Amino acid sequence: MENKNEFAFGRKNYLFMIVGLVVLAIGFIIMTLDAEPYGEGFMGITLGPIILVIGFIIEFFAIMVKDRKKA
Known part of the structure; x- marks a missing residue:
């Protein structure tokens, strides 16, 4: 049975997502x-x-x- 408290992505993915959002915000600014x-x-x-x-x-x-x- 799978653990239901598991996130879809790992910590590395979320860090890249935050960096990408910051870069997008800088581009719009x-x-x-x-x-x-x-x-x-x-x-x-x-x-x-x-x-x-x-x-x-x-x-x-x-x-x-x-x-x-996660692999």
């Missing part, structure tokens, strides 16, 4: 800090979205990585 109107400068169109993509990659990795303790 960078996009709002652009001085150009409507966020059409370098920070709003280039740097912010690149940081967001990195954050989503970290989140994908956090979901897909297998925790060694």
Whole structure:
């Protein structure tokens, strides 16, 4: 019988998820800090979205990585 108090992911997964969420938040904040109107400068169109993509990659990795303790 399975232990019902077990989480779906391990500690490593949750740490990566938190890091990914922080990176996503930083990406959105960078996009709002652009001085150009409507966020059409370098920070709003280039740097912010690149940081967001990195954050989503970290989140994908956090979901897909297998925790060694859970295996």
